[in-house]
């Protein structure tokens with residue numbers, strides 16, 4: 001039974017420290033940010049991190065999309081079920097990440113860069129919106145050498161399910177492809193997250209290279225729309241987009257692809273074999289919502305933990321929505337109270 005296998009789930013992406021604060025229009029304007037967006041930092045954005053810490057009482061929270069997913073999945077599974085890979089620096093920020101993942105019982109195998117600092121994600125909250133600006137730094141130096149090193153590759157060979165966050169396509173597409181191909185070759189499960197609208201838009205080629213390997217592709221409505229536009233699907237209908245994602249050519253013919261599109265409080269759309277299912281989200285009173293950052297990461301965590309435990313598709317979706325609901329009641333993108341806030 002997969003659930004009892006040690007480190008059955010292996011996740012790859014960019015470990016980041018979130019520097020999160022309540023902002024305002026002026027702050028967004030100062031750095032040219034949209035209120036609801038996720039971007040990579042340009043040089044003019046770099047001062048925002050100190051600005052947030054010094055002038056906006058920012059808190060530090062362990063982040064990074066797939067690292068949140070990995071923590072959440074470990075929360076749902078027996079001990080020693082999940083391992084996470086990515087690149088960090090040799091600094092106090094990495095120490096905070098180590099502390100947070102340890103509390104979650106998540107095993108990490110970080111590539112430690114001797115020169116670059118740990119990556120940071122500035123999270124500016126204005127009302128119900130959040131704007132994220134990421135300086136990848138050490139995370140950007142993840143490489144195939146780390147993945148293929150004997151100790152790490154042994155974990156790859158031992159895992160049954162791989163989860164790759166789309167953000168990693170800006171870093172090391174060959175690492176994503178190595179996991180994708182390993183999954184297809186051994187009929188293991190490859191789960192991919194679209195991560196952000198800019199991935200389908202600006203990283204179309206590496207994205208399309210991974211597409212044939214997706215057994216499960218997970219995204220939200222804005223990512224689905226960005227995919228449709230950048231790929232000329234000629235529709236803004238989320239169900240049609242989900243169907244199109246599910247119907248893309250597939251490397252491993254032994255598994256039917258499933259496309260899962262979440263839409264905040266609107267029903268989750270699931271497409272497979274030309275069929276659409278809709279799943280209502282778990283309702284929660286607005287007063288109980290603390291922070292919706294990472295709702296999608298938590299959904300992916302619950303969903304993927306379900307796959308690892310051999311649950312049905314409907315159960316996996318339900319478990320994803322359950323964990324997302326739990327997560328948005330906490331501060332920061334964590335499924336449980338495992339923040340490293342200061």
Ligand code: ADP
Nearest residue numbers: 220262263264281282284294295296299321324
């Ligand atoms: P992302 O964080 O990637 O934008 P979504 O906003 O689509 O992802 O949220 C993912 C899932 O989180 C939803 O499908 C739902 O299950 C849950 N969720 C998000 N916001 C709410 C909410 N306000 N109430 C209840 N569930 C929510």
Ligand code: MG
Nearest residue numbers: 220263264295
């Ligand atoms: Mg959303």
Ligand code: MG
Nearest residue numbers: 195220296297
């Ligand atoms: Mg998301």
